[in-house]
Amino acid sequence: MPRKIVPYVFLIPAIMLIGTFVLLPMIGALAISFSEYNMIQKPRFAGFNQYRRLFQDPFFWNALFNSLLYLIVVVPVLSTVPIFLAVLVNQKLPGISVFRGIYYLPVVTSLVVTGLMWKWVYEENGVLNFMLQGVGMIETPIAWLAVPSVSLFAVMAVTIWTGMGFYMVIYLAGLQSIPGSLYEVADLQGVSKLRQIIFITIPMLRPYIALVAVISSIAAMKIFEEVFIMTNGGPLSQTETLVFFVYQNAFVEFDMGYASAAGIALFALTFVLSVLNLLLTRETTDAK
Amino acid sequence: MQNSIFSTAREFARRGVQYAVLLAVACAFIGPFLWLLSTAMKSGAENIFESPPQFIPKAPTLENFGRVFESLPFVTYFFNSAIVASVAVICNLLFCSLAAYPLARMSFAGKNAIFLILISTMMLPFQLLMIPLYSIAVTLGLNNSFFGLIIPHACTAFGIFLMRQAFLAVPHQLEESAHIEGVNRFQIWWYIMLPLVRPTLATLAVFTFIGVWGDFLWPLIILDDQSKYTLPLGVNKLAGTFGKDWRLVAAGAILSVIPTIAVFLFTQRFFISGALKGAVKG
Numbered sequence: 001m002p003r004k005i006v007p008y009v010f011l012i013p014a015i016m017l018i019g020t021f022v023l024l025p026m027i028g029a030l031a032i033s034f035s036e037y038n039m040i041q042k043p044r045f046a047g048f049n050q051y052r053r054l055f056q057d058p059f060f061w062n063a064l065f066n067s068l069l070y071l072i073v074v075v076p077v078l079s080t081v082p083i084f085l086a087v088l089v090n091q092k093l094p095g096i097s098v099f100r101g102i103y104y105l106p107v108v109t110s111l112v113v114t115g116l117m118w119k120w121v122y123e124e125n126g127v128l129n130f131m132l133q134g135v136g137m138i139e140t141p142i143a144w145l146a147v148p149s150v151s152l153f154a155v156m157a158v159t160i161w162t163g164m165g166f167y168m169v170i171y172l173a174g175l176q177s178i179p180g181s182l183y184e185v186a187d188l189q190g191v192s193k194l195r196q197i198i199f200i201t202i203p204m205l206r207p208y209i210a211l212v213a214v215i216s217s218i219a220a221m222k223i224f225e226e227v228f229i230m231t232n233g234g235p236l237s238q239t240e241t242l243v244f245f246v247y248q249n250a251f252v253e254f255d256m257g258y259a260s261a262a263g264i265a266l267f268a269l270t271f272v273l274s275v276l277n278l279l280l281t282r283e284t285t286d287a288k
Numbered sequence: 289m290q291n292s293i294f295s296t297a298r299e300f301a302r303r304g305v306q307y308a309v310l311l312a313v314a315c316a317f318i319g320p321f322l323w324l325l326s327t328a329m330k331s332g333a334e335n336i337f338e339s340p341p342q343f344i345p346k347a348p349t350l351e352n353f354g355r356v357f358e359s360l361p362f363v364t365y366f367f368n369s370a371i372v373a374s375v376a377v378i379c380n381l382l383f384c385s386l387a388a389y390p391l392a393r394m395s396f397a398g399k400n401a402i403f404l405i406l407i408s409t410m411m412l413p414f415q416l417l418m419i420p421l422y423s424i425a426v427t428l429g430l431n432n433s434f435f436g437l438i439i440p441h442a443c444t445a446f447g448i449f450l451m452r453q454a455f456l457a458v459p460h461q462l463e464e465s466a467h468i469e470g471v472n473r474f475q476i477w478w479y480i481m482l483p484l485v486r487p488t489l490a491t492l493a494v495f496t497f498i499g500v501w502g503d504f505l506w507p508l509i510i511l512d513d514q515s516k517y518t519l520p521l522g523v524n525k526l527a528g529t530f531g532k533d534w535r536l537v538a539a540g541a542i543l544s545v546i547p548t549i550a551v552f553l554f555t556q557r558f559f560i561s562g563a564l565k566g567a568v569k570g
Contacts (some may be wrong), residue, residue: 007390007472014387017443021421022409028420034464039423088310090489093303103312105321108552108559110502112520112542116527117320120327120534127323127341134340165317222413224506229524241453243415250419251509274411280434 012224031258043257050261052114060262062237067269072240073156076164079209084169087197100172107238111162115229118158119145122230136245137139145231148238155239158226163219167212176199176206195209214277220268242266305569328538336534352397352539359530362543364515369501369543370547374502377493384447384492385485388476391448393453403452410445413561422509430487432513441500447492454488455481487558490510494555501548518522519544 002038033050037043054060089100106114121128129141144154178201186196202209224243226232232250233240236259246266250259323343329352330345342488345507356362391403421440430436430554458481466476481496482489504520511517515526552559 004396007396009393010386010390010473010477013383014406014448015402017383017410017439018406020424021440021442022412022445025420026409026412027422028423029416030405030422032420039426051492085313088296088313091306093306093310096310097316097556099310101553102318102557103554105317105549106388108498108502108548109321109506109545110520110548112502112504112523112525113545116537116541118525120538121320121323123337125339130339130341131564154456156350161317171370210539218411222415224415227503229527235462243413246415246419247505251422256419256423260416260419266414267416270413271411277462 001142006151027243032257033264035257037256038254039256040254045256046276050257053258054261054265057238059240060245062181063240063242063262064265065236066240067221067223068158069152069236070159070267071217072189072222073153074159074163077160078167079213081160081267082164082212083171083202083205083209084197085168086175087201089168090175103168106162106215107165109162111225112229114158114162115226118161122154126282136254146235148235151231151235155223155226158230159220160221162226168177170212170215171205171208174205178204180189210277210280213280217273217277218270225286228259230254230257233237292294324538325542327534328536329541330535332535333543342455352535353543356537356540356543357525358528359536361515361542362519362520362540365517365519365544366441366547368434368516369518369520372437373500375434376438377496379438379442380447380496381442381489382494383443385390385451385482386477387415387443387448388451389481390453393481394473406445406448410449414440415561417504418509425510431510432516434516437501437507440506441496441503444496449495450488450492452486454485458484490555491558498548538564557568 004186032043034046034048035043036046036049085103089096089103123129124141124143124146128144129138132138133141142150182200182204183196186200191199201263222243223241224247227239227241227244228247229235231239233244242262243266246259248259249255249262253259290397316565323341324347325338326343329348329350331347331349334342334346350483370557387406391399417440425431425436430439462484463476466480471479501518502520503518504524507518507521508524511521514525523537523540523544527537528538
């Protein structure tokens, strides 16, 4: 075999698979978004019609709003709280890996099971209401997934619960990169543990915080299973996110062109977020 | 002397507080699982909506698990999931490590462009691709088949990235001496490189397994034929058909996660190290 083609031979399966099942669909999605297509008849060119429809559709704006709200609530929580979890499981104690494992468990659980599990916890006469009533936080049971003003936040809580362990591990890597001597000096000077976290740990973790913000914001834009399993977009479309909107229009309404246009909008948003976050990450890493 | 007793007691109290905090947080994560398990083990005679909720079933029973198998073909779903996940794991290990090797260790025209294009596909949301992907699958006659289910998972940019990082860390001398001996590139890849990156292969394997095992959206779209259902679709069907029967749904959900949890327990260290390797480079 001529030596020059050897590297390409190694790459053939990957290029063929990713070409056919990622790059080609990407072009396909763009093409479909400029057409009318219901999977039965041949696609018909429709220019910018689908995008025009999108901008006039209150349901699209609602989905976009919900996705952005999701982002605004979930990303700050997932960028900060796991730092404390990481500090907690970074202690050198017997059995600490058991706790790490337990905190990580939701990450490996399929979202269908997670969704059903929380639906059961959220039941109106279920265990969460009982506990909150027990400690006096609420007076009457709340139908978490059925009250329009509450439901989206209830779904967000599940996303947060699921993601905690994943981001904890990233911060754990960050913590292990901080030189121990910093803490020794602080200990000698009598700086309290809490102040050590605020003035040593968090500043040293800045590049990791930026990274977690990137990953969690992209993940927040892709929320689907939680919504599908727990609320199916209801009540009153209050939990319809962008991905749910794409799914509904594509595989329930079979309005493929319209769904693709919404998909492109989703991609554009993810892309902007990634670039924005990448610039941010670079800046903080350079500053270090 | 007295001083040391005092400090031992203090040390003891500190430990106590540390474990109390760890345990309280652990409850928040494992609590819902235990509540689900408790519900699955309650008999029909016990009120599952009782107030206060009973965490320990009065007469623990496995009958609900039996009922799951009577209601839906869960054994079939289990085998379907196992086949799909195993084949996806093998494909990923093979194709990703093949592609990653030249990207890490050879110089050739278009190397950077190919790497950049492959890696940038990580940014494309699957939900955007699924519409044309579905069209392609239908055109190729791959809907309702395991082949169609597996193929979008068969080679991922994440896997290529992960393997490339691993190959980059292998010392060059090993390869060079093999080269002088007249061993070809494929033999070097198979006999020298792959054994050296075994931990990363294991990481990729467990990540792929857990990901594909829990995958829901793509199977939901591509499978109509219920005999091809994987476990997440089966559990969803169980919840859709017997939604009010929480004992049954809970038992089905528990059954479907047992394999994942088992795999996780034995491979925990690969998850921790893998999340670091994949997400955080150097």
